């Protein structure tokens with residue numbers, strides 16, 4: 001069975017990423033990834049575009065239909081990675097965390113709390129014990145080490161598969177952390193099935209400070225320009 005390199009959490013210009021879907025795909029290919037998802041905030045549009053692009057260009061890359069949904073649960077907002085094997089009805093999904101979970105059951109999608117203990121970035125925190133889920137993002141390249149280690153420990157306690165992702169917001173960050181997944185076939189169903197079965201080895205990594213600093217300054221320039229012209 002082939003083992004593939006996968007990074008299943010990244011952002012494009014469809015939300016707060018700095019690079020286009022096409023640029024993120026080419027970076028993924030350069031880094032040897034065989035499976036990705038573009039998980040823009042509260043929209044599947046980036047991943048839909050990515051699926052169309054690889055199909056059009058005949059690129060061998062598995063793209064999961066994904067979204068980092070800011071869901072609501074007992075008065076709290078939390079980020080949930082939703083990863084699906086096929087394109088669905090664009091952005092027609094519930095944001096209530098429990099209803100969203102049911103929606104993922106109906107559509108064979110994965111429901112994964114993102115950086116659960118990074119509460120500055122909408123991690124679900126202790127509510128993780130209340131939620132049903134398929135796996136836990138135990139390692140996120142943008143989260144502090146301690147926060148990640150706690151997520152891994154919780155996943156082990158709960159007996160849940162662990163995934164590790166870059167949460168890249170620009171091309172250089174792609175695959176900073178990733179997974180090695182043992183798959184039957186190079187297709188989205190197989191990737192999802194292997195995650196559910198825990199056939200995943202996580203490869204931890206962090207965003208190098210120089211790349212992060214460059215991202216922050218580029219983002220600031222973008223914000224300033226927007227402010228100047230579109231005020």
Ligand SMILES: [Zn+2]
Nearest residue numbers: 009011068167
């Ligand atoms: Zn993210």
